[in-house]
Amino acid sequence: MASEGLRGALTAVLGGRGLLVQNYDSGPAGEPPAPVRLRRNVCYVVLAVFLNEQDEVLLVQEAKKECRGSWYLPAGRMEPGETIVEALQREVKEEAGLQCEPLTLLSVEERGPSWIRFAFLTRPTGGILKTSKEADAESLQAGWYPRTSLPTPLRAQDILHLVDLAAQYRQRARHPLLLPQELPCSLVCQRLVATFTNVQTVWVLVGTVGTPHLPVTACGFAPMEQRGGIKMAVLRLLQECLSLHHLAVETQGLLGLQHLGKDLTDGICMNVLVTVAFRNPGLQNEPPKVRGENFFWWKVVEEDLQNQLLQRLRDSSVVPINR
Numbered sequence: 001m002a003s004e005g006l007r008g009a010l011t012a013v014l015g016g017r018g019l020l021v022q023n024y025d026s027g028p029a030g031e032p033p034a035p036v037r038l039r040r041n042v043c044y045v046v047l048a049v050f051l052n053e054q055d056e057v058l059l060v061q062e063a064k065k066e067c068r069g070s071w072y073l074p075a076g077r078m079e080p081g082e083t084i085v086e087a088l089q090r091e092v093k094e095e096a097g098l099q100c101e102p103l104t105l106l107s108v109e110e111r112g113p114s115w116i117r118f119a120f121l122t123r124p125t126g127g128i129l130k131t132s133k134e135a136d137a138e139s140l141q142a143g144w145y146p147r148t149s150l151p152t153p154l155r156a157q158d159i160l161h162l163v164d165l166a167a168q169y170r171q172r173a174r175h176p177l178l179l180p181q182e183l184p185c186s187l188v189c190q191r192l193v194a195t196f197t198n199v200q201t202v203w204v205l206v207g208t209v210g211t212p213h214l215p216v217t218a219c220g221f222a223p224m225e226q227r228g229g230i231k232m233a234v235l236r237l238l239q240e241c242l243s244l245h246h247l248a249v250e251t252q253g254l255l256g257l258q259h260l261g262k263d264l265t266d267g268i269c270m271n272v273l274v275t276v277a278f279r280n281p282g283l284q285n286e287p288p289k290v291r292g293e294n295f296f297w298w299k300v301v302e303e304d305l306q307n308q309l310l311q312r313l314r315d316s317s318v319v320p321i322n323r
Contacts, residue, residue, distance in 0.1 A: 006206060006298055007305060009214050013193060013271045014308050018181035018258040021216060021269050024189055025207045025294065026237035028220025035186040038080045038266045041221060042188065045117040046088040047075035047159075049106060049166040050124065056144040057163055060095040060130075062155055063140050072155040073162065074142075075117075083261045084118055084180040092122070096142035097130035104177040106165050108254055108270070108321045112226035113188040113219035113233075116268070118180075118257070121166050165320075175253075175317045184260040185267035188219040190233055193255060194274040195309060196287035196297065202309045203287045203297040205241075205276070215295065216269070229323050234274060241295040242288050248277045253318025273318050 012019055027033055036042045050058035059071045074095045078087040085102055092100045102120040109117040130142045145151055147163060154160075168174075192215050194205035207215040217237040219225060225232045231251055238249055256271035278284045287297040300306045311317060 003298075006204075006212055006214075007302055010193065010204065010300070010305055013191065013214065013255055014305070014312070016176060016178045016181070016256045018183050018256045018269070018271060019191070019214075020183055021185045021187070021189060021191070021258070023210070023216070024187065024218040025209065025215040026217040026233070026240055028218065028222060028225060028233075028236075033187055033218050033220060035264070036188055036267045037264070038078060041114060042266060043115050044078040044084070044087075044268070045075060045115075046078060046084060046091055047073050047117060047119040047162070048088055048092050048100060048102070048122040049073060049119060049162055050100070050122050051147065051163075051166050051170060052144060054144075055147050055167070057147050057150065058096060058098075058124075058142060058144055059151065060142045061140040063135065063137055067155045069140070070153045070155040071151045073159045078261070080266065081261060083182055084257070084259050086261075088120055088122070093127065095130070095139040097134065098124045098127035098142075101125050102179060104169070105179065105254070105257060105319050106169060107162060108257070108319060110230050110321065110323060112229055114221055114226060116188075119162050119165075121169055174315065175319055178254070178256065178319055180257045180259050182260050183258040183269070184263070184265035185258055185269045186265055187267045188230075189216050189267065189269050190219070190230065191216045191269055191271045192234065192237065192274050193271065193309075194238065194276055195313065196276050197310070197313065198285050200306070200310065202300045202306050204300055204309075206296055206298045208294055208296060212298075230270070230321070234272070238276070241290050241292060242276070243291070246279055247288060248279050250275045251321060252313065252316060253320050255312075255318060270321075272321070273312060275313065
């Protein structure tokens with residue numbers, strides 16, 4: 001029965017559908033983490049990359065005093081009470097004059113759990129492009145520009161990577177289309193699909209407290225976790241059950257994103273694919289030994305799930321997480 005529940009959970013996460021966060025298996029040292037609130041202890045930013053059939057990029061000209069006249073992708077901070085998609089659509093409408101539809105999440109960028117940016121590949125669905133006659137405090141104007149010849153000055157060079165990522169995705173999608181799932185969460189946390197592989201065999205780490213489940217780690221806001229980024233919460237959980245000194249741990253990327261933003265639930269859950277491997281494999285054919293009774297390695301025997309995991313790992317078929 002436990003295996004059935006785990007198969008269902010893994011299928012949902014690999015399909016980008018997500019699961020409600022009921023509890024967490026690892027939290028920061030000291031007091032339990034406080035619920036997150038936009039404008040208090042977290043800032044989420046949304047960003048839209050538009051590419052048309054002429055390989056042109058939609059840019060907006062900044063109106064803010066510190067960067068007035070420079071160019072950037074439509075972007076801005078989320079407001080309390082918004083879903084991620086609502087925030088994206090509001091920002092695009094305010095800055096570019098267009099209605100839009102997100103096609104897929106392209107990238108997640110973080111500066112620790114208190115600042116996270118979500119970049120989307122997006123398409124216009126209506127509206128009228130903002131001209132200099134409609135200049136206001138949000139932007140001076142918007143326009144389409146050839147991807148290989150963007151206007152200057154740019155507000156920052158960080159958008160160049162995102163534009164390239166969007167172009168690459170259009171040519172060859174490395175991961176399935178992925179959009180946020182509207183599920184409430186009170187923390188910034190990560191659900192781990194932590195894998196150990198040997199040839200064609202895959203094991204997944206499972207939490208045992210309560211019903212067997214994919215483990216969840218809550219991010220902390222102490223200076224060390226903030227400086228180290230969200231990977232610190234992953235390492236913390238794994239350190240609680242594995243001896244990491246002889247292991248290589250890598251967060252491969254995002255399988256799914258969960259957020260609601262209603263009723264003061266400003267938290268997010270990122271479902272992440274993590275690999276655990278021996279630094280010196282040798283003759284190690286089994287996953288590393290688990291300490292304690294709160295976790296175990298589950299051998300994935302269902303062929304379809306095993307193939308999905310191996311394909312995701314082989315092709316890096318995940319949304320990248322960057323610092």
